[in-house]
Amino acid sequence: MTVRLRPDPTLVKVALGARAYDIVIGRGLLASLGARIRALRPGAKAAIVTDETVARHHLAAAEAALAGGGVASSRVIVPAGEGSKSFRGFEQVCEAIIAARIERGDLVIALGGGVIGDLAGFAASAVRRGLDYVQVPTTLLAQVDSSVGGKTAINSAHGKNLVGAFHQPILVIADTALLDTLPEREFRAGYAEVAKYGLLGDAAFFAWLEANWRDVFAGGKSASSAREHAIGVSCRAKAAIVARDERETGERALLNLGHTFGHALEAACGFSDRLLHGEAVAAGIALAFAFSARQGLMPAAEAQRAIRHLADVGLPTRLKDIPGQLPPADRLMDLIAQDKKVRRGTLTFILARGIGTAFIANSVEAADVRAFLNEKLAER
Ligand SMILES: NC(=O)c1ccc[n+]([C@@H]2O[C@H](COP(=O)([O-])OP(=O)(O)OC[C@H]3O[C@@H](n4cnc5c(N)ncnc54)[C@H](O)[C@@H]3O)[C@@H](O)[C@H]2O)c1
Numbered sequence: 252m253t254v255r256l257r258p259d260p261t262l263v264k265v266a267l268g269a270r271a272y273d274i275v276i277g278r279g280l281l282a283s284l285g286a287r288i289r290a291l292r293p294g295a296k297a298a299i300v301t302d303e304t305v306a307r308h309h310l311a312a313a314e315a316a317l318a319g320g321g322v323a324s325s326r327v328i329v330p331a332g333e334g335s336k337s338f339r340g341f342e343q344v345c346e347a348i349i350a351a352r353i354e355r356g357d358l359v360i361a362l363g364g365g366v367i368g369d370l371a372g373f374a375a376s377a378v379r380r381g382l383d384y385v386q387v388p389t390t391l392l393a394q395v396d397s398s399v400g401g402k403t404a405i406n407s408a409h410g411k412n413l414v415g416a417f418h419q420p421i422l423v424i425a426d427t428a429l430l431d432t433l434p435e436r437e438f439r440a441g442y443a444e445v446a447k448y449g450l451l452g453d454a455a456f457f458a459w460l461e462a463n464w465r466d467v468f469a470g471g472k473s474a475s476s477a478r479e480h481a482i483g484v485s486c487r488a489k490a491a492i493v494a495r496d497e498r499e500t501g502e503r504a505l506l507n508l509g510h511t512f513g514h515a516l517e518a519a520c521g522f523s524d525r526l527l528h529g530e531a532v533a534a535g536i537a538l539a540f541a542f543s544a545r546q547g548l549m550p551a552a553e554a555q556r557a558i559r560h561l562a563d564v565g566l567p568t569r570l571k572d573i574p575g576q577l578p579p580a581d582r583l584m585d586l587i588a589q590d591k592k593v594r595r596g597t598l599t600f601i602l603a604r605g606i607g608t609a610f611i612a613n614s615v616e617a618a619d620v621r622a623f624l625n626e627k628l629a630e631r
């Protein structure tokens with residue numbers, strides 16, 4: 252069977268020497284999965300790791316694409332949701348991959364959102380001391396963020412993503428048509444990470460998003476719509492940072508913009524549906540920009556512009572946008588201190604001097620942050 256590739260998928264190269272790989276972005280790309288894998292790893296068989304929801308929508312098409320390319324596959328299906336990123340989920344996926352007789356030279360395919368990417372990627376890093384894997388991200392968040400860069404992890408009782416590995420995929424296939432089945436709320440949450448790239452380092456992209464976000468949300472049947480453009484720019488931004496700082500010894504930390512506040516809010520909400528990761532990131536970015544303005548790093552109007560865009564698309568930007576109770580500032584500070592971006596008692600935050608100019612602030616006074624949070628909590 253010959254697989255017709257779409258005329259113009261976007262190609263982003265992640266330049267990591269021996270671990271370099273391509274991110275291919277476009278509508279309808281899933282059909283080419285088998286052909287692309289066979290070209291990369293002739294004769295390899297694959298275990299597709301996915302969750303129950305994604306399986307319902309897209310597993311049959313993925314299996315057909317593999318079969319069409321002559322790639323034998325088996326399936327490993329876990330429950331949808333963050334709960335699968337656990338030691339138990341990890342054990343189950345590892346055992347299932349081994350039971351499927353996936354060996355060195357074979358492949359794991361992560362078909363799903365960030366949960367599946369993190370879980371399958373970590374399992375691939377560990378089974379037989381490391382198997383190659385392919386990311387087929389199915390959420391916007393996964394297409395622009397978690398499928399790129401090789402961070403994989405599960406959660407510990409002590410916190411999120413505390414047990415994991417750096418393990419780069421050998422290919423990322425971002426089929427934007429897969430997003431057609433994604434609930435709007437999930438799409439919107441993923442958009443927070445898209446806006447993040449503009450806010451942290453690309454003011455022109457941010458301005459483009461302000462003008463075109465409705466088209467990004469609407470998607471479109473053409474292969475070169477606003478949605479593909481936004482995903483392409485986001486992947487290129489992340490790929491460039493990852494290529495320069497694969498293990499986060501420096502610059503890669505910029506990608507944590509909004510995440511220190513965001514993780515604390517996520518934890519305060521028990522990592523539940525009350526606040527999705529991307530929603531927490533949006534609120535966290537809004538707090539980081541407001542705090543940056545408060546510290547005199549940028550004019551208040553500049554911070555307001557950043558926050559307004561996130562609010563316009565319907566993301567939470569104020570603590571009062573988060574439903575239910577929030578703990579007092581002291582408890583939020585504890586949660587912030589547990590975050591991994593803390594070194595020797597000083598708080599490390601990603602702050603900004605304006606839209607597109609984020610930087611790593613290494614010694615932020617905890618007292619300033621606490622006072623700021625107290626004030627924001629009082630607005631609820
Ligand atoms: N490794 C990294 O660099 C990195 C970066 C950011 C986030 N993450 C992790 O990613 C996770 C969040 O990822 P997520 O937001 O993609 O969550 P997710 O994987 O849980 O997906 C969200 C929900 O959407 C469903 N879904 C996925 N694709 C779908 C589709 N095409 N159609 C219909 N439903 C679909 C899923 O079943 C799930 O219920 C977190 O665990 C976070 O820690 C990792």
Ligand SMILES: [Zn+2]
Nearest residue numbers: 396444528532
């Ligand atoms: Zn994130």
